[in-house]
Amino acid sequence: MQSTYDEGMLPRTYEGQVCSIARTLEVVGERWSLLxxxxxxxxxxxxxxxxxxxxxAHNILSDRLGKLCEAGILERCLYQTRPDRYEYRVTSAGLDLWPVIMSLLLWGDQHRAPDGPPLLVLHRGCGGPLQPGLTCGRCGKPLGPLDCDMEPGPGAQPAGASVSPASPA
Incomplete structure (x- = not known):
């Protein structure tokens, strides 16, 4: 009997698993969705x-935006008619992903950013940096998505510079 996936590799879906991590990966576990x-x-x-x-690519972006909207993470809103044009707004479920994305950012800053963080996440209240535990490194307050500003960090690419496909995002 032949396996539906290679030995040692996970199947592309996790439908048979009763696991919140697996169910979350079904929605946001693909690279483009997180970006x-x-x-x-x-x-x-x-x-x-x-x-x-x-x-x-246009088709990949269209597909991912559609899936994020279906999952209730983004909301598609009409902002212009003739022709109809839409924008994508973060829902409360999308805002709840902020801690996950910021934790990935902080891990990447520590382990995958040899020139320093490409993006600084700063507490709007005092200017302190976001630190693990999602607190302010200056005043210690817990931070959320509405408490922070972002600006280029020392590892940011100069304007117009291209990033090699092999480079971490």
């Missing part, structure tokens, strides 16, 4: 802005 959410949480709302920022 779209990263940008959405930074304020990106329009299709072409996502496409330009991510360098993602």
């Amino acid at each position: 779209i959410m990263r940008d959405a949480l930074r304020g990106t709302r329009r299709f072409e802005d996502f496409r330009a920022a991510l360098g993602i």
Whole structure:
């Protein structure tokens, strides 16, 4: 009997698993979905802005945005008629992903950013940096998505520089 997936590899879906992590991966466990959410949480709302920022193919972006909307993480909202144009707004379920995405960012800053953090997440109240535990490194207050500003860090790419496909995002 032949397996539906290679030995040692997980199947592409986790339907048979009764696990909240597996169920979450069904929604956001794909690279582009997390990068779209990263940008959405930074304020990106329009299709072409996502496409330009991510360098993602039109069909892949359309598919991922559709899936994030179906899951209730983003909401598609009409902002112009003739022609109809939509933007994508983060829902409360999407805001709840902020701690996960920021934890990934902090891990990446520590382990995958040899030139320093490419993005600084700063407490809007005092300017202190976000630290593990999602607290302010200066005043110690717990931080959420509405408490922070983001700005380029020492590891940011200069404007117009390209990132090698082999480089971590």
